[in-house]
Amino acid sequence: MDVWDTGDDISALASILADPTRAKVCVTLMDGCAWTPGELAHQIDVSPQAMSSCLAHLEDAGAITRIRQGRHHYVRLSGEHMARIVESLGAAAGPRRAHPVGYRQVRADRRLQAARTCYTHIAGRLGVALADAMNAQGLIETSDDAMRLTLAGTAWFADQGIMLPTAQARIRACLDWTERRMHIAGPAGIGLCRRLLELDVIRRSTPRRALTVTPSGRHWFEDHLGLDAQAIAEPRP
Known part of the structure; x- marks a missing residue:
């Protein structure tokens, strides 16, 4: 999905990214690398089942693509157009946190x-x-x-x-x-x-x-x- 042509398209994508776990996946994939679902689940600290559901929604929305190699498969952002969206949303949101965080x-x-x-x-x-x-x-x-x-x-x-x-x-x-x-x-x-x-x-x-x-x-x-x-x-x- 390279272009979102209608308000409905934008609304659908926004609703997908409104979920914190899905948003964290997209931010994690901003490193440009391909990750396994297991790696993403560990990184974001959710169950494999929750990650599977999360990735299915993101794939349906065209936000990510899957890469299969033998028995293994990886996911990555669907392209630079998606990275631009994530970066722009980050700029609009600003570098702030809702909750206190640790030193690390x-x-x-x-x-x-x-x-x-x-x-x-x-x-x-x-x-x-x-x-x-x-x-x-x-x-x-x-x-x-x-x-x-x-x-x-x-x-x-x-x-x-x-x-x-x-x-x-x-x-x-x-x-x-x-x-x-x-x-x-x-x-x-x-x-x-x-x-x-x-x-x-x-x-x-x-x-x-x-x-x-x-x-x-x-x-x-x-x-x-x-x-x-x-x-x-x-x-x-």
Whole structure:
């Protein structure tokens, strides 16, 4: 389901995501990885039976897809369009909690605010700082909620070994749910995140969506974008 054309479609999707367990599943799947139902049940702390029902509703709504490999099957978000919906809802809801939480959860939240994946691109303070640095260097141009890749930006991505498509929009702005500003998404954002993981500039951390900047990555960001990424990506008290 790529487009919801009617009010009924929007209402149906909203009712699906209004359930806290289903919403938690979608947020968990924002790491861009495929999870087994058992892993999701353990992560969210619900029974396997409850998770099975939850996933059935999400699949019917087109929010997730199943991947079968032999006797095993996995689930993931149905695509970047669904990730945009989840991220936008997070930005609208704001980074607040209804109930007190423990120190471990607070630390996890701070890591996600500092640097994380938003499905398949870089988000949090690091993601927004990347967009600002690229804009300052003339690699992208921003206006309101839109981004455009410049000729210099196209050459820069090619120099990093990131080949972008020519027949579709190569860059897109995504509203960051913690920073309330735009980070880079679309093919440019996906390619950049993938390449920086390959180069060990950034690494996946815990919780699973969190990212850390490696020692060599700090030099990469300074050399290529004039950015003190390690300080930006450091969780704040």
